[in-house]
Every structure is written in C-alpha cells, then in structure tokens.
Amino acid sequence: MxxxxxxxxxxxxxxxxxxxxxxxxxxxxxxxxxxxxxxxxxxxxxxxxxxxxxxxxxxxxxxxxxxxxxxxxxxxxxxxxxxxxxLPVIYDPVIAPAIEKYSEIFMKPQGAAFLSIDNPNDVKASLENAAGGRKIKLIVVTDGEGILGIGDWGENGVNISVGKLMVYTAAAGIDPREVLPVSLDVGTNNETLINDPLYLGEKHARVTGERYYDFVDKFVNIAREVFPDVYIHFEDFGRDNATKILNKYRKEIPVFNDDVQGTGIVCLSGVLGALNISKEKFTDQIFLTFGAGTAGMGIANMMYREMLVEGMDPEEAKKHFYLVDKQGLLFSDTAGITPEQKPFVRDRSEFKNADELTNLEAVVKAVHPTVMIGTSTTPGAFTEAVVKEMAAHTERPIIFPISNPTKLIEASAANLIEWTDGRALVATGVPSAPVEYKGVTYHIGQANNALIYPGLGLGVLASEAKLVTDGMLSAAAHSLGGIVDPNEKGAPVLPPVSKIQSFSAKEAVSVAQAAIDENLVAKGITDAKAATEKMKWIPKY
The missing domain is CATH 1.20.1370.30 (Hemocyanin, N-terminal domain)
Known part of the structure; x- marks a missing residue:
C-alpha cells in the first residue's frame, strides 16, 4: 500500500x-x-x-x-x-496576484528549492532534497526583488520560477523532470510582508553587499557541483544586481537573465518584424527607451549590439539611443547614473533646451524617435499628445508599451492604433485583443519573453552549450523576427502565442546552430535539428 x-x-x-x-x-x-x-x-x-x-x-x-x-x-x-x-493563466498576468497571495494560499512547494541566506550551509542539502534524485538540467532562480511590475515580494517570488518553468515545458518541451525552481530568500524590504503573520519568508530587511553576493556565488557553485550540466536562468533580480550577477558568470558557465537579455531579444525581434512590414532599415531607427532599469537597459543593449552587427561604428550607434526615466532624459551629469546607463546618456550641450527635457512629451518633441519602448510601469505614460507628436515625424512609428501586468501598461493597443490613424506598429507586454479600425483588423503582437526563452533554452540544452553568447541571442531574435507576414494588412510584428510551440522549435535549431558554429557544444553534436528533436519531451503516458 x-x-x-x-x-x-x-x-x-x-x-x-x-x-x-x-x-x-x-x-x-x-x-x-x-x-x-x-x-x-x-x-x-x-x-x-x-x-x-x-x-x-x-x-x-x-x-x-x-x-x-x-x-x-x-x-x-x-x-x-x-x-x-x-498561458496567461499559468503565467503572466494571472501569476502576479498569485505571487502576492502566495503565503496565504500556500498548499504545496511545487518541487521548489528554498534557500535562505540565514542558513547558507544548507544550500547543498536543499538542492539535493528538492531534486529528489532527478538529474536537473535547468534552474530558474529568483531572489524576489523585482517581480514583474509589482516589485519586492520576497519568498513569494518563488512562484515566478515555477511559472517560468511551466512555460519552458509547455512551449519548448523541456522535460519537467529535469527542471528545478529555486528561491533565494535574502529578506525583503516589503513592510507588508514583514508585518504579515502568514508570510513564509525571512522577516528582515534584504541583505545587501558582500554577504549577498557571497550567497549568490555559493548557490551558483553548489548548483554546478550537484548538477554539472545545469543551465541557470536568473529571474526578477533587482536592478542593482541583475546585470552585475549576469556579467559575473556569463563567460564561465551557461547562464541567462530574462529581464536583462530576454526582454531585449523579444523587443529586437519585434522591431525586426516591424521593419519587415515598413521596409525601413534598422540602422536608420532612433530608439527611445522609457524606463531605464534592468529591462530598459537590456533592450537598449540588444538594439545597440544589432547596430554593430549591421556594421555601424560603435560611437555612431550610440547616438541613436535616448534613455528617459522618471527625471526625464538621462544626461551624463544626471545623479545616480548606473554603469549600464552610462554608455547611452547624452550631453546637455546637444540640446538648447536641455533643462526642459524633464518629461516624455518634451523629449519626444526634441529627438523624434522612430521606436519607443516602455518598461516604466507607469500606467498611461504614452499619452495621446506623446503618441501624436511621435507619429508626426515618422511614417510608421514603432511603439511597444511592454510594462506588465495590465494595470501598469503605458498605453492600450487600441489607443495607439487610433491616435496614429492605423500607422503604428504595436506590440504590448500583455495579451491584447485584435483592434478593429477603419475596416482593418490589427493583430497585436505580444512582446512576451515567453516567445524567446523557451526556444533559447531548448537550443542551449540540446547542444549542451558551454556558454550563452551574444551570437546565440542574436540568432534567437532573428529567428523570431522573420516569422511575421509583412504583406498581410494589420499583421502583427511578432508571431501569435498560439504558434509558440512551432516557432520555439525553429528558434531552438537556430540557437543550437549558432552554438555549433561558435564551437561551444559537446563533442559529437553536429546536427542542430537532430539534437533539438532528440531533447524534446512530449506529454504522453
């Protein structure tokens, strides 16, 4: 029995x-x-x-x-x-309230590993116990500081790791027996959680500095010791830590940060899809990123690297980018500039009215962007005045309000289509219904990282890639950006989520091939398609 x-x-x-x-x-x-x-x-x-x-x-x-x-x-x-x-139910947007209520509705740990900075000696045992003898190839790990657009949710953030791994399996066929969600509990600065008697995490302020980075390092090293081939996906770390952690490990082991890299790849794919429709050149675009945090800088960096791939001079390429945050356009003398922002900030001497560029509308009037991407989590920030000003200076404005959940989006797709008289090429971060306008049905692409990271992960794991390089990320973006039909009226700039399984498979082959071309794969792997097909898990008894 x-x-x-x-x-x-x-x-x-x-x-x-x-x-x-x-x-x-x-x-x-x-x-x-x-x-x-x-x-x-x-x-x-x-x-x-x-x-x-x-x-x-x-x-x-x-x-x-x-x-x-x-x-x-x-x-x-x-x-x-x-x-x-x-997909929107098991992941975004319904996962946001599920995270907020995690401690209240907790029933089962869902196979996750819970690591506490207060018990660093338990890391190895915790990973082994949670794996239960399974051979883990993929970990999604979070410290819960920058969850979606809702901020610091501490231990509750483990739900984002669980949700991401669901998408990996559903979209790309990653074997669910070979994945492990991980929570790094380093405390929380969310006073609501600290004062909540039901909260399941450590009830103290977030640990920062050397002790924090030592704990992350301990996790990475032990994870690679216990699971030698594991691919580590960092998820929803805070803006001060995300890029720093990614850069520390990305030249040593296969790692990926969805907020830094995934958002950048899917937005690059969307821009490539939009340019397939408008027939314009990538190197002619002027990019405005509204929200210069982790995601915003990941997007700017991905677009910048694509400029270089297209053959543009690095200094010339940087002149195509404008960063706007809550204080307005970011200048070289703006207080608190981060290392990631520094390469893209502007000099005040470039503008006669530099002191007036303190809001989005003023910046749009001054720089005439052709691509505007919002990661600000400021609802309604892309106002009618802002959008019409942008549309007055470019024939097919590319506008991606990608903040999520829905309540934080910068503008609705319906408004963007109406305000530009149907000329805008739009992608949103949350699912958007088709927009009917003047007899045309506009299908709205979703700039959802779920379009990118599952296929990328399958390609990395199938090829047993030693690293995740810029070349592999670019291959993923071009694979996705080339799927749209530029001749269809109202065509989306990104393929629909309904076809996610087919294009994740296509993307995986492109990524695996890039890894093969860069000589980063395991011995004997020479056929990208065969490797990805062999790796794919199918839900059947």
Whole structure:
C-alpha cells in the first residue's frame, strides 16, 4: 500500500485513472482507483470542462495548479491543447496576484528549492532534497526583488520560477523532470510582508553587499557541483544586481537573465518584424527607451549590439539611443547614473533646451524617435499628445508599451492604433485583443519573453552549450523576427502565442546552430535539428 500511496502522490509517476489494468496489478494499485481506465484524451476533456466552470483569474489558476501538483503529464497535455488560453493563466498576468497571495494560499512547494541566506550551509542539502534524485538540467532562480511590475515580494517570488518553468515545458518541451525552481530568500524590504503573520519568508530587511553576493556565488557553485550540466536562468533580480550577477558568470558557465537579455531579444525581434512590414532599415531607427532599469537597459543593449552587427561604428550607434526615466532624459551629469546607463546618456550641450527635457512629451518633441519602448510601469505614460507628436515625424512609428501586468501598461493597443490613424506598429507586454479600425483588423503582437526563452533554452540544452553568447541571442531574435507576414494588412510584428510551440522549435535549431558554429557544444553534436528533436519531451503516458 505504501508503494501505491507513493506512486499516486508523485506527480511525475501518477497517471490517475489512465493506469492500465496490467499497471494497476503490477504496481499494487488494485482498488485504489475507480475501475474505469481512461485515455489521456478523456482525462484532458474532463479537466478542461472543470476548468471552464471556475471563475476567471485566480480560481482558474488554482484549479490548474491542483492538476500540476497531481499529474504533470496530464497538466502539460491540457496546457498544450489550449496553450493560447492557458498561458496567461499559468503565467503572466494571472501569476502576479498569485505571487502576492502566495503565503496565504500556500498548499504545496511545487518541487521548489528554498534557500535562505540565514542558513547558507544548507544550500547543498536543499538542492539535493528538492531534486529528489532527478538529474536537473535547468534552474530558474529568483531572489524576489523585482517581480514583474509589482516589485519586492520576497519568498513569494518563488512562484515566478515555477511559472517560468511551466512555460519552458509547455512551449519548448523541456522535460519537467529535469527542471528545478529555486528561491533565494535574502529578506525583503516589503513592510507588508514583514508585518504579515502568514508570510513564509525571512522577516528582515534584504541583505545587501558582500554577504549577498557571497550567497549568490555559493548557490551558483553548489548548483554546478550537484548538477554539472545545469543551465541557470536568473529571474526578477533587482536592478542593482541583475546585470552585475549576469556579467559575473556569463563567460564561465551557461547562464541567462530574462529581464536583462530576454526582454531585449523579444523587443529586437519585434522591431525586426516591424521593419519587415515598413521596409525601413534598422540602422536608420532612433530608439527611445522609457524606463531605464534592468529591462530598459537590456533592450537598449540588444538594439545597440544589432547596430554593430549591421556594421555601424560603435560611437555612431550610440547616438541613436535616448534613455528617459522618471527625471526625464538621462544626461551624463544626471545623479545616480548606473554603469549600464552610462554608455547611452547624452550631453546637455546637444540640446538648447536641455533643462526642459524633464518629461516624455518634451523629449519626444526634441529627438523624434522612430521606436519607443516602455518598461516604466507607469500606467498611461504614452499619452495621446506623446503618441501624436511621435507619429508626426515618422511614417510608421514603432511603439511597444511592454510594462506588465495590465494595470501598469503605458498605453492600450487600441489607443495607439487610433491616435496614429492605423500607422503604428504595436506590440504590448500583455495579451491584447485584435483592434478593429477603419475596416482593418490589427493583430497585436505580444512582446512576451515567453516567445524567446523557451526556444533559447531548448537550443542551449540540446547542444549542451558551454556558454550563452551574444551570437546565440542574436540568432534567437532573428529567428523570431522573420516569422511575421509583412504583406498581410494589420499583421502583427511578432508571431501569435498560439504558434509558440512551432516557432520555439525553429528558434531552438537556430540557437543550437549558432552554438555549433561558435564551437561551444559537446563533442559529437553536429546536427542542430537532430539534437533539438532528440531533447524534446512530449506529454504522453
């Protein structure tokens, strides 16, 4: 009976009512399940019908998580059947309130490893215990400081690691038995959490400085010791730490930071898709990044590197970028400039009215951007006046309000289309419904990192790449940016989430091929397509 109990309570082994009569007999399951043996298709139909009965949002997600915790194969089978509908529920935007309520609604740890800076000697045991003997190839780790657009949520942020890994499997077929969500609990500066008796994390201010970096280093080193081939995805670290941590490890082991690199890649893909439609040159674009934090600087850097790939002189390329933050245009003498911002700031001598460039509209009037990307988490920042001013100086303005969740978006797609008389090429960070305007249906691309990181991860893991290079990231961007149909009226600048599995596979091949070309792969891997197909996991019994 103990054996039956263990099987039925292990989400990787449990098939529920799909266990055959022979399996029930050999595994000691006789009498532990209803007599009817169902196919996975029959199970999935029942699950989806029950899902539809749940109220929108958190209740639907809670039901799906019950399936996730019970039967991983069935969970991913259902998600793949309804991926466009379910992706926003298991990940963004519904994951935001799920993170805020994590400690209150906690039921199961969902296979995560919880590491505390107050118990650094437990790191190895924690990783081994959470893995439970599984061979881990992919870790998504967060310290919970910069969760989506909602900030510091401490230990609750582990949900973002769980959600990201769900997307890796649903979109790219990463084997769920080989992934591990990790939380680095270094405290929180969120007083609401510290004062909440139900909060499950360490109740003290965030640890910073040398002790913090030593803890991150300990995690990375032990993770690579316990799981020698692991690919580490850093997620939602704070703006002061994200780039610093990425740069420390990216030349030594395969690592990726979704906020620094993923957002940049998907926005580059979107711009490439938009330029396929407008027939304009990449090197002619003027970029304005509104929000110069981790994501904003990741975007600026990715666009800048593409300028260099196109053959532009580095100093000339930098002149195509303008950073705007809450204080306005960033200048070389602006207080608090970060190392990531420094290469792109401007000199006041370039402008006759430099002291007046303290808001977005004034900057747009002064610099005439052709591409404007918002990561500011300032709702409504792309006003009608700002958008019309931009559109007055470029035929096809490229406007990406990508802050999320929905309540923080800089402008709606419908307003952007209307304010530019249908000329804007738009992508949003959250799902947007098609926009009907003057007889044309405009399909809105979603600048969701989920379009990028699953295929990238599959390519990295399939090729057993030793590093994740700029060349591999560029290959991912071009792979995605080349999918749109430039001749279709109202065509999106990015492919729809409904096709995420097919283009993740295409992207993985491009990434693996780039790794092969750079001689960064394991011995014997010479065929990118064969390697990615061999790696792909399919949800079936």
């Amino acid at each position: 103990a054996n039956a109990y263990n099987i039925l309570n292990d989400p990787f082994l449990n098939k529920g009512t799909a266990f055959t009569e022979r399996e029930r007999e050999s595994l000691g399951l006789i009498g532990t399940l209803p007599n009817k043996v169902q196919t996975i298709q029959e199970q999935a139909k029942r699950v989806y019908e029950q899902y539809e009965l749940r109220p929108e949002g958190m209740q639907k997600r809670k039901f799906l998580m019950e399936i996730f915790n019970t039967n991983r194969t069935l969970f991913y089978y259902v998600v793949e059947q309804h991926i466009e509908e379910l």
